[in-house]
Amino acid sequence: MMFAPLLEILEDAFWSGLTALGFALAFNVPRRALLACALVGAIGHAARTLLMAASTGIVLATLIGSVIISLLGRALGRFHHVPPPVITVAALIPMVPGTFAYRTMLGAVQLVSAPPELRAPLLDATLINGLTTILVTLALAFGSVVATLLPRARRS
Amino acid sequence: MVIGLGCDAVDTFISANAIIVTTTSGGEFRTKSRRILEGPVNMDIVARLSRLSHQVVRDDLNSEQVRAALTRIASSPPLYNRWLIVVMIGLACAALSRLFGGDWVVFGITWLSAGVAAFVRQELVRRHVHTLLMVSTTAFVAGLLASSAVWLQLSSQPEIALAASVLLLVPGVPLINMVLDFANKYTVVGLARGVTSALVALSIAVGLLIAMTIAGVEQL
Numbered sequence: 001m002m003f004a005p006l007l008e009i010l011e012d013a014f015w016s017g018l019t020a021l022g023f024a025l026a027f028n029v030p031r032r033a034l035l036a037c038a039l040v041g042a043i044g045h046a047a048r049t050l051l052m053a054a055s056t057g058i059v060l061a062t063l064i065g066s067v068i069i070s071l072l073g074r075a076l077g078r079f080h081h082v083p084p085p086v087i088t089v090a091a092l093i094p095m096v097p098g099t100f101a102y103r104t105m106l107g108a109v110q111l112v113s114a115p116p117e118l119r120a121p122l123l124d125a126t127l128i129n130g131l132t133t134i135l136v137t138l139a140l141a142f143g144s145v146v147a148t149l150l151p152r153a154r155r156s
Numbered sequence: 157m158v159i160g161l162g163c164d165a166v167d168t169f170i171s172a173n174a175i176i177v178t179t180t181s182g183g184e185f186r187t188k189s190r191r192i193l194e195g196p197v198n199m200d201i202v203a204r205l206s207r208l209s210h211q212v213v214r215d216d217l218n219s220e221q222v223r224a225a226l227t228r229i230a231s232s233p234p235l236y237n238r239w240l241i242v243v244m245i246g247l248a249c250a251a252l253s254r255l256f257g258g259d260w261v262v263f264g265i266t267w268l269s270a271g272v273a274a275f276v277r278q279e280l281v282r283r284h285v286h287t288l289l290m291v292s293t294t295a296f297v298a299g300l301l302a303s304s305a306v307w308l309q310l311s312s313q314p315e316i317a318l319a320a321s322v323l324l325l326v327p328g329v330p331l332i333n334m335v336l337d338f339a340n341k342y343t344v345v346g347l348a349r350g351v352t353s354a355l356v357a358l359s360i361a362v363g364l365l366i367a368m369t370i371a372g373v374e375q376l
Contacts, residue, residue: 015251015252015254016251016255018251019255021248022246022251023328025236026196026197026245026274027196027197028198028199029199030203033199033203081207082202082206083202083206086202089329096326096331098252098326098328099256101353102357103319103361104357105354105360105361108361109358109361109362110365141331144332
């Protein structure tokens with residue numbers, strides 16, 4: 001009974017890890033930290049998916065996912081001798097509300113020329129897309145710096 | 157780092173497109189203002205600057221050594237081959253299409269169209285095309301290629317290919333930095349990043365909308 005969801009979560013982790021890896025290459029992340037980007041991105045996004053499957057809202061789930069990324073990024077950053085953002089920024093990318101962001105803009109452009117009877121549903125969708133973009137981005141950013149607020153251990 | 161080089165204090169003023177640094181040493185001031193050049197995210201430079209700043213304190217480097225190290229960092233070539241990035245960015249967007257619930261046909265089409273889009277972006281950036289025009293053009297190319305799924309009726313969910321193939325353009329890093337700037341009271345810098353990000357998102361939408369109109373796709 002637990003088998004199918006587990007497989008789905010692993011699949012989610014695999015694809016989000018691949019996304020983080022692709023963007024890590026584009027961000028010129030040093031070779032020694034590439035796998036850490038993929039791993040941390042995979043765990044963070046899979047955690048969010050798991051929480052959302054357990055009917056947590058996308059904003060809270062993103063906050064928890066990015067806190068996990070922040071903590072793992074700090075630990076692995078120390079291990080690989082890179083500042084944590086080198087790992088966490090690429091790892092956060094799979095959770096960025098990209099489709100929500102441009103769907104908001106698309107909705108705004110389409111609203112102007114929409115026939116009156118379609119306006120209400122389009123306005124509703126655009127408003128939700130816009131608010132989701134803003135709140136998920138806030139959760140992502142604040143979650144991603146949680147580790148820096150913790151007391152610093154001995155510096156290497 | 158500056159204190160490590162023998163200054164008493166340092167003040168920085170950061171705006172969206174310039175930075176001003178004043179160093180104080182024995183009652184003497186030195187101020188420099190510099191433009192901030194737009195460029196891609198480069199984590200290798202971040203990592204090497206961080207290492208250098210530790211070295212300054214630990215190994216007691218002098219200003220000549222630091223200057224040489226900075227020049228070396230600034231002139232370092234990108235770590236990865238541009239074709240590798242094209243393939244991997246395409247794959248990254250294709251992976252996102254799987255996360256959106258797309259089938260394997262959508263995966264293939266997204267890989268191709270996002271990869272071509274990554275190549276188009278590289279070319280336009282190299283030719284110094286204005287950022288927003290570059291984003292619209294790239295989104296248009298990606299959208300047109302992705303909508304081949306609609307024409308060829310290859311998949312029951314062609315709209316996922318359209319939605320995923322433009323994701324390489326989303327300004328994820330400026331959006332996150334915007335919030336961090338707000339939190340650290342760099343409100344004006346944060347606003348500048350936010351407005352730029354919104355314009356980029358609008359440019360994606362415009363490019364995509366033109367492609368959708370040509371392809372006859374009504375909704376995403």
